[in-house]
Amino acid sequence: MNIREIIKDVEYIYYFSCGVAFFRAKDERGRYQGLIDKTGEIVWDIKWRTPALRLSAFPNYIKTANEKKEWIYLDVRTLEFVTEPECVRARESSRAWRMAHDAPKAQFIKGIETPFDVPMKRYLNEAYIAFAVRDRNSGAEEGSIAALLQRKWGVQDLEGKEVLPAIFEDVDMGGKEKHFVVEYDGLCGVMDDKQKWIIPREYADIICYKGNGDTNGVNDHYVAFIGRDKTASMCGLLDKDGQVLLPFEYENIFPSPTEQLITVQQAGQWRVINPKGETVFEIGK
DSSP states (O other): OBGGGGGGGEEEEEEEETTEEEEEEEETTEEEEEEEOTTOBEEEEEEOOSSOOEEOSSTTEEEEEOTTSOEEEEETTTTEEESSOHHHHHHHTSHHHHHHHHHHHHHHHHHHHSOTTSOEEEEOSSSEEEEEEEOTTSOOOTTSHHHHHOEEEEEEETTSOEEEEEEESEEEEOSSTTEEEEEETTEEEEEETTSOEEEEEEEEEEEEEOOOTTSOSOOSEEEEEESSOTTTOOEEEEOTTOOEEEEEEESEEEEOSSSSOEEEEETTEEEEEOTTSOEEEETTO
């Protein structure tokens, strides 16, 4: 079956990875999810269940859980489930993974159990830490959960030197080294470590899609949403320097980390395009 045959029932088509893309849809069988190839052919599908399939950090795998609620991975190359791929074991033994997962959990628990002025931290990568301090101008009652949650974020290096001050609603890594996606007063932009704006603070949201350096993917691009309403905004595609590659005419954009393909939704219709905006295939045609 080709996904074009269920055009009215397609809910999502995510980015392509190793020749396939993850989709969600529904028909007379109910809601289901699976994989399509570059021509739109459904190469694998499964009835929707809880927990659902999820995109993983690895280009060859989709993450889900088994009946025991243990994490397992679907290898998109063989369409077989594996418990612990070698790439997962390698990542979870790395310093970067331990910093990004073990340390923030301990810091978060510590932040709740100790006074509210204790900063929360999360590791962005092996060079930078995002840290948060209480927002004293929030108006939240002293000692309340609201006071705990209403914090301002900044960035520091591993030696504790401040890179960005703690004035932002959120911070994350950008598409280049020493670039950071920040949210301030409800709008997002990209700032470097010298606190210079690389992409102006004028978007409702900015999502950085990190490519794999050793692949042919659409690497390290930004999907930006215009306006102030994140739920109603249209999005476009920006490069690492903020140049507009795709205009702000889409409901969804998903760049591929492994191939020169971009999945887009425009006026409710899904299609796959290349970085030049040329259609590779269009659902419904």
